[in-house]
Amino acid sequence: MNQHHPGSKKEDKLLELEDRPPLAASALHLVVQGREKVYLGPRDMRSLLEALGENLSYANVRLNGTVLNRRDFENIPLQDGDRVDFLYFMGGGSCSISPKLKSSVTPGI
């Protein structure tokens, strides 16, 4: 399992629906990447992402359709029924890029 790959790492805290044990009081039903999951960990986004083994620099995270600010993950509570999607950046070349702009002016548009 590579850390970059979505969804294939199955942690104890994140189970396929059919693998779920007798429900603990703390269990959350989530829809992660379109698939129903039972989550047994702390109820915040950062803990969920850690359980998933997601590389946070690699994807945008959406909760119920809203893209989250990555600085706020610890403060994002999870609730039963939440939908979590990862939007992966794909399509870089051999170089990364700097957020610094080469130029912001194009004459004659």
Add this chain to the structure above:
Amino acid sequence: MFDLSEAEIERYSRHIILPELGGAGQQKLKQASVLVVGAGGLGSPALLYLTAAGVGRIGVIEDDVVDLTNLQRQVLHGTSDVGRPKVVSASETMKQLNPHVQIDVYNQRLTKENIFDIIEKYDVIVDGVDNFPTRYLLNDACVMKQKTLVEGGILRFMGLIMSIRGGETACYRCVFEDPPPPGAVPSCAEAGVLGAVAGVVGTMQATEVLKILTGFGQPLYDRLLQFDAEELRFHEVKARRNPKCPVCGEDPSITELIEYEYTCETQTPLADAGGD
């Protein structure tokens, strides 16, 4: 005006027999023009299927030469093409496949200086680039000029595709507002890519173009489709227009084209020579 010859009717007979296309749809394809940016992993299958489908005029823009490491996925090019400009190799393959198609060749990189002049000549643009600066440049230009863009990206065993009607449906920045931090996302040269994944995504891009040009089906507007080859799953995410989008939102901060700067954060012995 765009009547099909007997040879063309025979060539495209499996299209024409489809009620959703028919002769009228095939004529629309002959009348249409498509620009494919990049003749690499995504551009190869996209160009092959668009050429085979009989799109009347196809532009190819690419400034690279064929490298041996490209051939595992860039199926437009052959072993004897190593070292040759990709646009030359691409156009030769395309002409051999379908001599009825007019091919415009641009042996250059897309820049903020030339992008408007080039994209304005085409009905639909296909993104097959291998870097984020050009990806964002292309998105922004297509939004500003209200062009239709079919986005595609690949990495390792994953792919994504999204169709964008510039200024009308969610654009790439509505989903990915800014480029990833430097070094955050590895390239195909650094992380690898399964060649066939490029085939899947590039072929889906061609499929989207054919739908958009002829009007059948539901294009992938306001939807982002992610493909996971390891588990062979597709995951669709609704992509609404973002009112705060810096280029197509209500108060856009990007009103003129910008080009991000390349910085090679990671050195790799296998420099990726081609569009992905």
